[in-house]
Amino acid sequence: MAQDDRYTLATGELGAHRLSILNIIHKPYTEFLFRQVGLEPGMLVADIGCGTGNVSNWLAQQVGSAGSVFGVDMSAAQLEKARQNAEAQGLSNIKFTLGSAVPTIQDYLKNLLTTF
Numbered sequence: 001m002a003q004d005d006r007y008t009l010a011t012g013e014l015g016a017h018r019l020s021i022l023n024i025i026h027k028p029y030t031e032f033l034f035r036q037v038g039l040e041p042g043m044l045v046a047d048i049g050c051g052t053g054n055v056s057n058w059l060a061q062q063v064g065s066a067g068s069v070f071g072v073d074m075s076a077a078q079l080e081k082a083r084q085n086a087e088a089q090g091l092s093n094i095k096f097t098l099g100s101a102v103p104t105i106q107d108y109l110k111n112l113l114t115t116f
């Protein structure tokens with residue numbers, strides 16, 4: 001897949017190794033932060049700029065089958081990798097969506113508000 005020129009760093013297969021190293025480095029306090037803000041099984045969590053899905057996958061494990069993760073990224077190459085990673089880990093409670101952060105969040109919130 002072609003490199004996305006809207007994002008400076010490598011995406012998809014080319015950037016996956018870098019992101020996996022970053023994930024190892026930042027994982028402890030990322031997970032600590034999520035726990036501090038009250039991450040629990042059953043929650044619906046949005047991961048905006050989800051990249052190759054390292055954090056999305058961990059979130060999906062934490063929220064479990066009663067919860068779900070909504071991953072958004074503007075790079076199709078990143079999402080292709082994210083879907084492969086989720087499938088390899090047998091995670092079915094993640095939905096990855098191609099889109100730009102702001103309009104996607106606005107759409108998403110609109111749908112949420114209609115459920116009240």
Ligand SMILES: C[S@@+](CC[C@H](N)C(=O)[O-])C[C@H]1O[C@@H](n2cnc3c(N)ncnc32)[C@H](O)[C@@H]1O
Pocket residue numbers: 007011019023048049050051052053054055056072073074075078099100101102
């Ligand atoms: C550092 S990476 C995320 C890494 C991710 N946590 C992981 O585990 O792979 C940042 C991501 O944000 C995405 N991104 C940057 N600006 C964006 C925007 N405006 N809308 C959607 N995605 C965006 C990039 O395509 C990139 O995949």
